[in-house]
Amino acid sequence: MTTQPTDLQDERLIINKGLGGAIKKTRNRIKSGDLGNLPVIIGLLIISTIFQILNRFFLSSANLSNLLMECSAVGVLALGIVLVLLVGEIDLSVGSMSGLSAAIFAVQFVRNGLPLVFCILLSIAAGAFIGWIYGQIYNRIGVPAFVITLAGLLGFLGLQLFVLGATGTINLPFESPLVQFGQQAYLGHTFSYILAISIALVRFGLGYYGATTRRKAGLSAPSLTSIALQSLFIAIALGSMAWYLNKSRGIGWMFVFFITLVVIMDYALRRTSWGNSVFAVGGNREAARRAGINVKGIYTSVFILCSTLGAIGGLLAAGRLAAAAQSSGTGDVNLNAIAAAVIGGTSLFGGRGSAYAAPLGMVVIAAISSGLTLMNLNSSIRYMVTGAIVLLAVSVDAVARRSRTSHGRA
Numbered sequence: 001m002t003t004q005p006t007d008l009q010d011e012r013l014i015i016n017k018g019l020g021g022a023i024k025k026t027r028n029r030i031k032s033g034d035l036g037n038l039p040v041i042i043g044l045l046i047i048s049t050i051f052q053i054l055n056r057f058f059l060s061s062a063n064l065s066n067l068l069m070e071c072s073a074v075g076v077l078a079l080g081i082v083l084v085l086l087v088g089e090i091d092l093s094v095g096s097m098s099g100l101s102a103a104i105f106a107v108q109f110v111r112n113g114l115p116l117v118f119c120i121l122l123s124i125a126a127g128a129f130i131g132w133i134y135g136q137i138y139n140r141i142g143v144p145a146f147v148i149t150l151a152g153l154l155g156f157l158g159l160q161l162f163v164l165g166a167t168g169t170i171n172l173p174f175e176s177p178l179v180q181f182g183q184q185a186y187l188g189h190t191f192s193y194i195l196a197i198s199i200a201l202v203r204f205g206l207g208y209y210g211a212t213t214r215r216k217a218g219l220s221a222p223s224l225t226s227i228a229l230q231s232l233f234i235a236i237a238l239g240s241m242a243w244y245l246n247k248s249r250g251i252g253w254m255f256v257f258f259i260t261l262v263v264i265m266d267y268a269l270r271r272t273s274w275g276n277s278v279f280a281v282g283g284n285r286e287a288a289r290r291a292g293i294n295v296k297g298i299y300t301s302v303f304i305l306c307s308t309l310g311a312i313g314g315l316l317a318a319g320r321l322a323a324a325a326q327s328s329g330t331g332d333v334n335l336n337a338i339a340a341a342v343i344g345g346t347s348l349f350g351g352r353g354s355a356y357a358a359p360l361g362m363v364v365i366a367a368i369s370s371g372l373t374l375m376n377l378n379s380s381i382r383y384m385v386t387g388a389i390v391l392l393a394v395s396v397d398a399v400a401r402r403s404r405t406s407h408g409r410a
Contacts, residue, residue: 099329
C-alpha cells in the first residue's frame with residue numbers, strides 16, 4: 001500500500017495531480033487574488049504587440065539588445081525600491097543617491113587619480129552608510145521614511161552639486177573598465193549559449209536536490225520528469241533569446257550583472273530567515289515583533305540595501321553615459337525606479353512582491369519609452385502613459401488585495 005506524503009495526508013486538502021491538477025490549482029490561485037506576475041506579463045505582451053504593429057523595428061534584435069542595457073542601471077535602483085516596499089515603506093532618494101555615487105566616483109577616479117576598485121568601493125560604502133543613517137533616524141526617532149528620504153532627495157542632490165564643483169560635469173575615460181562595461185561589454189555568442197545551458201543545469205540540480213530532500217523528510221515533491229521538463233524549457237527559452245539577440249550586438253554584461261543581483265536577492269528573500277522576516281514585518285509589524293523578529297534590524301538592513309543598490313545603479317549609469325553630471329540621478333530616474341517596482345507587482349501595502357518585479361517593471365517602462373521614441377512622440381506622452389500604467393497597476397493590486405481578504409488569503 002502506498003503511503004501519502006505527510007503534507008498530503010489531511011483529507012481536507014485538495015490534491016491536484018498532473019497537468020490538469022496544476023492548471024486547476026493555478027486557476028484557483030488567480031481567483032483568490034494571488035495574481036503574482038501575471039498582470040505585468042500580460043501587459044508587456046500587449047505593449048510589445050501594439051508597438052510592433054506600429055513600428056517593425058521595435059522587436060528587432062538590435063532594439064531589444066539596447067533596451068535591456070538601457071533598463072539595467074535604473075533596474076538596480078528599482079530592486080532596492082522593491083525591498084523597502086516589502087516592509088511597507090518608501091525611499092524617495094534612490095535617484096539622488098545614484099547621482100551622488102556617480103559624483104564621488106568621478107571625482108576620486110578622474111580628478112584625484114585614485115585606483116578604480118577603491119573608488120567603486122568608496123561610492124558603494126557611501127550608499128551603505130546613508131542607508132544606515134536612515135535606519136537609525138527611522139528606528140530611534142520615529143520619523144516616517146517618506147520624510148527622511150524626501151529630505152535625503154534634496155540634501156544629496158545639493159551634496160552632488162557640491163562634490164562635482166563648478167564644472168558640473170566630469171567625463172570618464174572611454175578606455176576605463178567602468179565605461180567599457182557599460183557600453184561595449186557583451187557576451188560572446190558561444191558563451192551566451194553556454195550560459196543558457198548552465199543556468200538550465202543549475203535549475204535541474206537545485207530542483208533535484210530540493211525534491212530529494214523533501215522526499216527524505218516524507219513530504220510531497222515534484223517528479224524528476226517535471227523538473228527535467230522545466231529545465232529543458234528554461235534552456236530552450238534562454239537559448240532562443242541568446243540566438244535572437246546575437247543577431248545584433250548580443251546580451252550586455254551589464255544586464256547579466258543586473259539579473260544576477262535579482263537572482264541573489266530573490267534567493268535571500270525566499271530561502272533565508274532574513275527574507276521571511278522581511279515579508280513578516282511588511283505583512284504585520286506588531287505580529288512580527290511578538291514572534292521574536294528584530295523589527296528594527298530588518299528596517300535598517302532594508303534601508304542599507306536600498307541605498308547600496310542605489311549607489312551601484314549610479315555607477316552603472318555613469319559607466320553607461322561615460323560621465324557624472326549635475327543631471328545624474330535627476331529627472332525621471334527616481335520616479336521610474338519606483339514605478340518599475342510597482343508595475344512589476346510589488347504591493348504598496350507591504351508584505352507582497354518579488355525581486356523579479358524590478359526587471360519586469362523596468363522592461364515595461366523601457367519598452368514604453370523605446371516604442372514612443374520610435375514613433376517620434378515626445379517625453380510628455382511617455383510620462384502620461386507611464387503614469388496611467390502605474391495607476392492601473394496599483395488598482396489591480398488593490399482589487400487583488402480585497403479578493404485575497406475575502407478568500408482568507410490576505
